[in-house]
Amino acid sequence: MSENIERRRFLKGVGAASLIWGPMGCTSVEDDSSNTNKPHYVMVFDQNKCTGCGECKLACNTANNLPEGKSKCLMEHQSGGVEGKACPHCGKDKCNCERKFVRVSCQQCKNAPCVSVCPTGAAHRDPKTGIVTMDKSKCAGCKYCIGACPYNARFINEDTNVADNCDFCLSSKLSKGELPACVQLCKYDALVFGDINDPNSYVNKLLAVKDSVRMKPQFGTEPSLRYIPVVKLGV
Ligand code: SF4
Numbered sequence: 001m002s003e004n005i006e007r008r009r010f011l012k013g014v015g016a017a018s019l020i021w022g023p024m025g026c027t028s029v030e031d032d033s034s035n036t037n038k039p040h041y042v043m044v045f046d047q048n049k050c051t052g053c054g055e056c057k058l059a060c061n062t063a064n065n066l067p068e069g070k071s072k073c074l075m076e077h078q079s080g081g082v083e084g085k086a087c088p089h090c091g092k093d094k095c096n097c098e099r100k101f102v103r104v105s106c107q108q109c110k111n112a113p114c115v116s117v118c119p120t121g122a123a124h125r126d127p128k129t130g131i132v133t134m135d136k137s138k139c140a141g142c143k144y145c146i147g148a149c150p151y152n153a154r155f156i157n158e159d160t161n162v163a164d165n166c167d168f169c170l171s172s173k174l175s176k177g178e179l180p181a182c183v184q185l186c187k188y189d190a191l192v193f194g195d196i197n198d199p200n201s202y203v204n205k206l207l208a209v210k211d212s213v214r215m216k217p218q219f220g221t222e223p224s225l226r227y228i229p230v231v232k233l234g235v
C-alpha cells in the first residue's frame with residue numbers, strides 16, 4: 001500500500017472522530033500537574049485560526065529533508081474533502097463554502113504503542129525531552145510501529161526505507177533552540193508549541209483558559225497534540 005493511501009486512511013480515521021466534543025472529552029492544563037519536574041512538550045492546533053494554507057506542510061518537508069511532496073504533517077479538509085481536492089460542496093477549488101481544517105500528524109503519545117512494539121529500539125523516547133523520535137540507524141523497516149499506531153501517523157520514508165514520525169522537529173529545530181518548522185511558518189497563529197509543565201509558558205496559560213480535545217482518548221495513549229475545535233457563536 002502506498003504511503004499516500006495509508007496516510008489518507010489516517011485522515012479518514014481521524015476525521016471521522018475529529019473535534020467532536022462528546023467522545024473526546026475536554027482537557028485542560030491540570031492534566032499534567034502530576035509530573036512538573038520534567039518538560040512535557042505539547043502542540044496546540046486551533047481550528048478557529050487555521051486557513052488550510054498548507055505552509056506548515058511545506059515547512060516540514062524542507063526542515064526535515066523529506067522526499068518531494070512528503071510531510072510529517074498534513075491538513076485534512078474536515079468537511080469531507082482532502083487537501084488539494086476541489087470543495088466537496090460546490091466542486092470548485094476556490095469557493096465561499098464553509099471550510100474547516102484539522103492537523104493530521106503524530107500525536108506524541110505519552111503511552112506510545114509504536115515505542116512499545118519496536119523490536120530494535122529505533123522508535124524510542126528522547127530521554128531529555130520525552131519526545132517520541134527515531135534512531136534511524138536501528139530501524140529494520142519491519143513496520144510493526146506503523147501497525148501499532150492507532151492514528152496511522154507513521155510512515156516509511158521512501159528515500160531511506162526507514163520509519164518516521166513527526167517529532168516536533170527535535171533534531172532539525174528544537175536542538176538549535178528553535179520552534180518546530182510548522183509553528184514558525186504558520187502566519188495565522190494556528191499552532192502553538194511549548195512545555196506545558198512550565199507555568200510561565202504561553203502554552204500552559206493558553207490551555208488553562210481554552211478547552212481542548214485529544215484524538216481517540218479511548219486508546220489510553222494520552223496524546224500531546226491538543227485541538228481547539230471551531231466554536232460557532234450564537235446570533
Ligand atoms: S500553516 Fe497554519 S494556517 Fe496554514 S494550514 Fe498550517 S496550521 Fe493551518
Ligand code: SF4
Pocket residue numbers: 105106107108109112113114115132148149150151152153154165221
Ligand atoms: S501517534 Fe502513533 S507514531 Fe505518534 S507517538 Fe502515538 S503511537 Fe507513536
Ligand code: SF4
Pocket residue numbers: 117118119120121122123138139140141142143144145146163
Ligand atoms: S519499522 Fe523500524 S521503528 Fe518501526 S518497529 Fe520496525 S524497527 Fe522499529
